[in-house]
Amino acid sequence: MSDLYDLPVRSADGADSTLALYRGKVLLIVNVASKCGFTPQYAGLEALYRRFGAQGFAVLGFPCNQFGGQEPGDAAEIAQFCSLTYDVSFPVFAKVDVNGAAAAPLFRALKKAAPGVxxxxxxxxxxxxxLVGRDGRVQRFAPTTKPEDLEGAIVAALR
Structure with missing residues (x-):
């Protein structure tokens, strides 16, 4: 998955870019939502980011409203929620679709590299x-997988 870092992404402030800034890092890319039963996972994602960030690890959040309308806010509302509720310091990008014809290129590539069940x-x-390793290998984890349960996989990817 060498071209992952060249795929277009949009920051929360609307600026178009790529993931080139993250080349060489281990990435945990997550489709997030503010009004989901799994939303408390923001705390665990932030804990992972703070624990392993200095070792070349990054969490990248991509809000998505495709599942039960659970991310209805605009970028400013999402950013405020993440900051005030979970003290999120990892990057949260612009809202994306992860499925369907309008799926973001990043998620199309991730799904192809790591199919589900x-x-x-x-x-x-x-x-x-x-989870994207420095070697480009992609692993997929279910929504029910708690962030703290990924520590072993993250440590292995950081080696």
Whole structure:
């Protein structure tokens, strides 16, 4: 997945860029939502970011409103929620679609690299997690996988 870092992304403030800034890092890319039963995972994601960030690890949040309308806010509302409720310091990008014809190129590439259960590519719900190693290898984790349960995989990817 060498071209992952060249795929277009949009920051929360609307600026278009790529993930080139994160080249060489281990990435945990997550489709997030503010009004989901899994929303408390923001705390665990932030804890991972703070624990492993200095070692070349980054969490990247991509808000998505495709599952039960659980991310209805605009970029400013999402940023305020993340900051005030969970003290999030990792990057949270602009809202994206992760499935369907309008799916963000990043999520199309991640789903292809790491299919889900029985080879399905679709993201099933909010807080699906994709761990991208420095070697480009992608692992997918279910929304029910707690961030703290990823520590072993993160440590292995950082080696």
């Amino acid at each position: 029985l080879g399905s590519e679709g993201v099933k719900w909010n807080f699906t997690k994709f």
